Amino acid sequence: MKLKKTLFLFDTIGIGVFTIIGIEKSLQLGISPIFSILMGVVTAVMGGVLRDTFCNDIPLIFRKEIYATACVVGGVLYLILRRFHLEPNTILLLTIVFIILIRLICIRYKLSLPLMHPATSNTPKSS
Numbered sequence: 001m002k003l004k005k006t007l008f009l010f011d012t013i014g015i016g017v018f019t020i021i022g023i024e025k026s027l028q029l030g031i032s033p034i035f036s037i038l039m040g041v042v043t044a045v046m047g048g049v050l051r052d053t054f055c056n057d058i059p060l061i062f063r064k065e066i067y068a069t070a071c072v073v074g075g076v077l078y079l080i081l082r083r084f085h086l087e088p089n090t091i092l093l094l095t096i097v098f099i100i101l102i103r104l105i106c107i108r109y110k111l112s113l114p115l116m117h118p119a120t121s122n123t124p125k126s127s
Helices: 002-028 033-054 068-083 088-108
Strands: none
Touching: 002 033, 002 068, 002 088, 033 068, 068 088
8 A cells, every 4th residue: 555655755756846847848949838848748647648558547637636636727827827937946836846745635525527428319219
């Protein structure tokens, strides 16, 4: 159980760090802010997707846990803080800690997104 909590903590730290790395690198390459957030999210969650796939588990991003959503919200905060021209290391630290806190709070209080159910067709079945 202790190993599982340790792995969860490192995964949470990883999504915070890799979200910001992906956003920063995208912005340096001249990619628009919205697509930079998308690149940050992909950078953050793909490591977990690969890990879970290799372990024959359902990747976290496909479950109802708050995972990629924390990265998106953190990415938006990152871009907002950049607009205020704060010191870059302060922005990095605040944003990474914010993503980590979102994930920890959501797991601690069992907060999650609603599951999407397939749409049912209202068309009559032919006999």
